[in-house]
Amino acid sequence: MATIRVPEMPPSPFEDALDLKNAFEGWGTDEKTVIGILSHRDEGQRKKIMSAYEELYNENLINRLEKELSGDLQEAIYFWMFDPIERSVIMANIAARKSIDYQVIVEIACVNSPDELLAIKKVYHARYKQSLEEDVASHTTGDFRKLLVALVSTYRYDGVEINETLAELEAKTLHNSIVALESISPYDRKEINGSIDQITAEILRESIEQKSFHHDEIVRILSTRSRAQLNATFNHYKDEYGTSISKDLSTSLSNEYVSALRIAIRCIISPQKYYEKVLRHAMKKAGTDEDALTRVIVTRAEKDLEDIKELYQKRTNVTLESAVHKEISGNYKKFLLALVEE
Amino acid sequence: MATIRVPEMPPSPFEDALDLKNAFEGWGTDEKTVIGILSHRDEGQRKKIMSAYEELYNENLINRLEKELSGDLQEAIYFWMFDPIERSVIMANIAARKSIDYQVIVEIACVNSPDELLAIKKVYHARYKQSLEEDVASHTTGDFRKLLVALVSTYRYDGVEINETLAELEAKTLHNSIVALESISPYDRKEINGSIDQITAEILRESIEQKSFHHDEIVRILSTRSRAQLNATFNHYKDEYGTSISKDLSTSLSNEYVSALRIAIRCIISPQKYYEKVLRHAMKKAGTDEDALTRVIVTRAEKDLEDIKELYQKRTNVTLESAVHKEISGNYKKFLLALVEE
Incomplete structure (x- = not known):
């Protein structure tokens, strides 16, 4: 359920536009009036106020708000003005920069429905003349990239059907993979760099390949299965192994990749x-x-x-x-x- | 340009449905009549014939055709009856089975426009109650999986804008990666399994990680960039290195992964x-x-x-x-x- 309160008989969009204009004029901005109007208008009303403002003053309201406000208030009102899809597009673009803000990317990919995510990707194309996929992929590497790109790329099935046998099987796959990733082979530590008589190259290679296999399985399941199927899998996981998958992940290596995994799982279970x-x-x-x-x-x-x-x-x-x-x-x-x- | 010929004054869908029904009745099927009608009706006309047939005889025409025909003719007419999106959906589903037919998967992912591929994925959901992504992912492994899943998942930008600097940079990245993959490090051969005094674990691990890095870069570029951008990159590649990227790939290791890469590149250059x-x-x-x-x-x-x-x-x-x-x-x-x- 939403929290915002909208007046039963709101002023017309033109009245609101006029009041906003007055709040901008003169010495300093009358921020209280701006807040009083905009915080109590829903998405459709805000859109109409923007059109009315543009029509009356031949000026983009969002640009004007950016000039009039500053700091945290400016940022909050800026994001507030857009509809949910446009807002996600802008947030995703900011997050997909060089020092990637993966929390925002994972939220957008895993909280939205498959069709909402798709709408975000379409508007992203129109706005930035490139895809969200390429922006995320070109600023990340390794397993972290595989996970993030897979989450933003996928078009999941959105139905409620569940395959219980598959859920059981994949809970096991996830558990095995997490256990395997936690028990790092001694041959796989950075500190080994002397001569290694006892170890054959084959054993070492297998250990590294196994690791990559387990990462791949986790990413495959999380990024391709439907939300309903994944929730069934996570439930099986907890029933079978006694702890939730996100708790099990917390105790394993703590890095950006594992942290992104946990965010994805939480967003899928309950936004x-x-x-x-x-x-x-x-x-x-x-x-x-x-x-x-x-x-x-x-x-x-x-x-x-x-x-x-x-x-x-x-x-x-x-x-x-x-x-x-x-x-x-x-x-x-x-x-x-x-x-x-x- | 298309090749099929449609009569200037085609019979009504009901006449066609009646003629088809007659061709099915009696001793053996009159295949010539079936071919004569269906090969000279376009997509829209075939749809109308199917509706008319269903209305007149309360029977699905495609099911009846499957019963009446056999072998290669049956398969050809079966696929012919569907519109391009449905046909791709059925072909993709058949191809995404255990012994995956990767050529068909790559064609569908790389010949269709981003919006056509999306339409295919939507109809796939509706028809099979799961996603193309999960079906492809669950029947593949390793680099091969990474490539195929990335190609079917991505929603590429479809505009004509080209970033020449990026094309130059990524032509270089692709070339370096292909060269690196061709020169397999001696530490990375299956046959090594004795003691390896001289080799430190670190060197070996780096060699394997480097390899995986190069695969990842190739997959990232091919699966996320727009068709226009990729064509600019491939042109730079040829100008700069003297041979086309697909020729360079032909001389490298020949396996399913490299073969799928080549198909993707060819489909992107010219279907x-x-x-x-x-x-x-x-x-x-x-x-x-x-x-x-x-x-x-x-x-x-x-x-x-x-x-x-x-x-x-x-x-x-x-x-x-x-x-x-x-x-x-x-x-x-x-x-x-x-x-x-x-």
Whole structure:
């Protein structure tokens, strides 16, 4: 369930455009008015306000907002103005830069439905004249690349049918692969560089090939199976091996690849639980992770932020509102709270 | 340009359906009548005949055709009855079985436009309740899997813009990778299995990792860049290194993976030239490759078979008609010739 409140009788888009224009004029920007209007308009209304503003003042509202605002508030309102598909496209493009922000890429690939992801990739083509696949692939390497590119490329089946036998089989494959990756062969450590009488090249090669085989199996299953099938597989995993797959992964090597795997699994199991955790971490650190806080609130406010709030309160015994209230300040806080409060 | 001839004033779909029904009744099937009708009806007309037949006789025409016909003629007419997307879906599903027919998978992934491939993947979901990606991935392993899954997964950018600097850079990357793969390190041969005093584990591991890095780069470029960009890259490759990339690959290790790479490159450069070669090979072998012959003629007859015929004649000094005439026989020949002859 969404959290944003829209007035029962909202002003016309032209009135809103006029009020925004007035808020921009004169000494300094009247940020409170800007927040008061935009935080209480839904996706369709914001689109209409943008058209009305363009028509009246021959100026792009988003560009003007970028000029008038700054800092975290600017970023939050900037992302808020777009519809969910365009917003994901812009976030994906920013994330697919040289120092890749893999968390955002994995979220976009695994939280959206197959058809939403496809729509994002189409708009990405139109906007950037290249594909999301090539942007992600050209800034990553190794197993990390294989995983990220596979997740953004795939067009999963979206049906609810489940093959229980396959789920059982692939739970086993995943478990074997995770166990194998944890028990690194002694021949595979960086520190070995002396002469190795006892070891044949063949044994060493097999150990490396086995490792690559296990990575490949994990990536294949996670990136090609449907969400319903994967959830059945993860359930079998827990029933059979006693711990959840994401816990098992936590105890294994901690690197970007494993971390991306865990994010993918969490997003596939439950986007709401995943986002609850992101919010918790964003406000737990010394210093707030404003990017994460903004991203979750802005992208989920019109979707399922109400459910995420419930999970947050159950987990922390604090409401999300009061956590946000304590954590940040100023008009940035005013804006996020306007989206969070039902 | 297409090759099939359609009568200026074709009979109504109901007349055709009636004539087909009559051809099925009585002693044996009147195959000539079946061929005479179906080979001279375009995609839209065949669809209407199927509806009319279903309406009149409460029977699926394709099922009836499968019962009435047999052998190569049956297969050719079966595939002919579908529209191009459905036909590709069925061919892809047959090809994605255990002993994977990678040539067909690569053709479907690389000859079709990004949006055609997408339509194929959507219909695949609807028809088989799973994705093409998972079917291909679960029947392949290693580098071969990486390549095939990447080719079927990707949603390439379809624009004509070219980045020349990138083309130059990636031509170099491809060349370096191919050269590196050809010069197999002595430490990487299967036959080494004794003690290896002189070799450190580190050197061996690096050699294997390097190899995997080069494979990954080839797959990344081929599977993510747009067709226009790849053609610019292949042109740079030839200008800079004197031979075409597919020739360079021919001299390297010959295995399924390299063969799939070459097919992908040829399909991206020119589907027509590629199909001309497939036809030539299908009729060059001791014994005909009927599957390939049928596939090319049936799938291209309504698209570009005229262009493929011209290329064939230039290359062999024989018309495709006379080659087909010599190569095969019976009503299968009659049907294919009806599609080939303008």
